[in-house]
Amino acid sequence: MNARWWLPLLVLVIAAPLWLHWWEPGLFLAINQACASVPAVAWAALSLGGNAWGVLALTSPLLVFAPRLMWAWLCAVPVGVVFARIGKEWLFSPRPAGLIEHAQIRIVGEPMEFASMPSGHTLTAFAVAGSIYFAIDAARRRRFAWLWLLAGLVGLSRMALGAHWPGDVVVGACLGVWAAALGNLVWARLGRDFFNPRGWRMRALAALLALTLYQMLESPLDYEESRQPQYVLALVLVLALLRFARQQRSGTAP
Numbered sequence: 346m347n348a349r350w351w352l353p354l355l356v357l358v359i360a361a362p363l364w365l366h367w368w369e370p371g372l373f374l375a376i377n378q379a380c381a382s383v384p385a386v387a388w389a390a391l392s393l394g395g396n397a398w399g400v401l402a403l404t405s406p407l408l409v410f411a412p413r414l415m416w417a418w419l420c421a422v423p424v425g426v427v428f429a430r431i432g433k434e435w436l437f438s439p440r441p442a443g444l445i446e447h448a449q450i451r452i453v454g455e456p457m458e459f460a461s462m463p464s465g466h467t468l469t470a471f472a473v474a475g476s477i478y479f480a481i482d483a484a485r486r487r488r489f490a491w492l493w494l495l496a497g498l499v500g501l502s503r504m505a506l507g508a509h510w511p512g513d514v515v516v517g518a519c520l521g522v523w524a525a526a527l528g529n530l531v532w533a534r535l536g537r538d539f540f541n542p543r544g545w546r547m548r549a550l551a552a553l554l555a556l557t558l559y560q561m562l563e564s565p566l567d568y569e570e571s572r573q574p575q576y577v578l579a580l581v582l583v584l585a586l587l588r589f590a591r592q593q594r595s596g597t598a599p
Contacts, residue, residue, distance in 0.1 A: 349479065349526040353519035364462070364512030370445050373510050377441070380505035381451045389453065389567070390574035391502040394495060395466025396566050397422075400473050401557040402578035405585035408554060409592055412540045412547060413532075417480035418473040419550075420535075421528025425472040428520040433460040441510060452507035454568040464509040464517035470499035471521025472528070479529045496521070506568070542592050551589050558582045 362368055380388065393399030400418070407415035441450060443458030474492040481489055500514040509517075539546050561579040565572045 347526075349475070349522060349529075353522045356515065357519050360512070360515045363510075363515050366510065366512060369510060369512075370441065373441050373504060374445070374449060376501075376504045376511065377451055377507060380501070383505065385451075385453045385506070385568075386570045386573060388502040388505040389570035391498050392466055392506060392567060393571055393574055393578065394473075394499040395464075395468075395470040395503070397469065398557050398560045398566055399575075399578065400469060401554060402561055402575075402582050404473070404477075405554050405557070405582045406588075408547070408551060408585050409542070409588045412542065412550075414477050414480050415550070416535060416539055417529065417532045418476035418525075419528075420532040421472040421476040421524045424527045425468050425521060425524040428524055429463060429465040429468050429517075432463045432516070432520070433465070436462045438462045441507060450507045451505070453570060454506070457508055461509060462513050462516060463520055464500060464503050464513040466503055467496070467500035467509070467514045467517030468521040468524065470496040471518045472524040473521075475522045475525025476528050476532070479525055480532060542589075548593075551586060554582060554586060558586070 357364070363372070394403060404415055404418065437459055438461045439459055440457050440461040442452055442456035443461075447456060471493075474496040478486055478489055478492050496518070500518055503509040503514055504511060538544050541547060558579055560566065561575045561582060566575060
């Protein structure tokens with residue numbers, strides 16, 4: 346059995362004390378306070394890696410340089426959304442701010458008190474990282490192991506910002522890997538038309554990125570501290586869209 350299926354299950358079993366909250370709130374407080382020395386804007390920037398608009402902006406260069414990899418994570422999105430919605434609606438568990446005195450926590454933004462399990466941002470980050478990683482040729486994957494580190498930092502940011510328990514992050518990460526694995530099965534069956542730079546699907550994706558640019562510039566995503574990182578991502582988006590427009594005129598493929 347492939348590791349992408351059994352390894353998340355093994356992690357869930359080993360991490361049972363976390364999602365059962367045996368060590369809370371002590372563990373959360375220790376992590377939250379240890380991260381307080383890092384500016385909130387840094388954690389807010391990392392958290393954008395788990396926001397759908399943020400991920401679209403972050404991965405926008407793939408539109409022109411590696412469209413197959415962009416479609417890989419897009420195929421995992423529906424599965425990830427289902428996993429997150431089921432967990433949050435079914436469990437509706439309290440977040441740290443719902444149980445701990447706010448003065449003891451570093452909370453960035455408006456305090457969130459419910460719908461804690463799983464961490465949706467972490468789930469998204471691991472679904473995206475996993476989808477791209479699984480879509481890369483096995484011989485080249487080792488060079489892209491940093492994708493998992495980046496996803497892990499997104500999960501850490503959710504605790505640093507005061508939004509989630511460690512158990513929420515672990516469960517979100519495992520569900521994200523499963524979402525990536527399931528999405529990869531769909532992605533492997535996509536026809537070549539999906540990756541045609543002059544086809545309607547790629548142009549629709551470019552239109553979605555144009556909407557993402559509007560979102561990046563219109564208002565902060567999740568946190569006021571996200572505004573400056575969003576401007577950086579907006580620049581990345583503009584460059585990607587300009588390159589795509591040039592590609593349309595020239596008819597060249599990546």
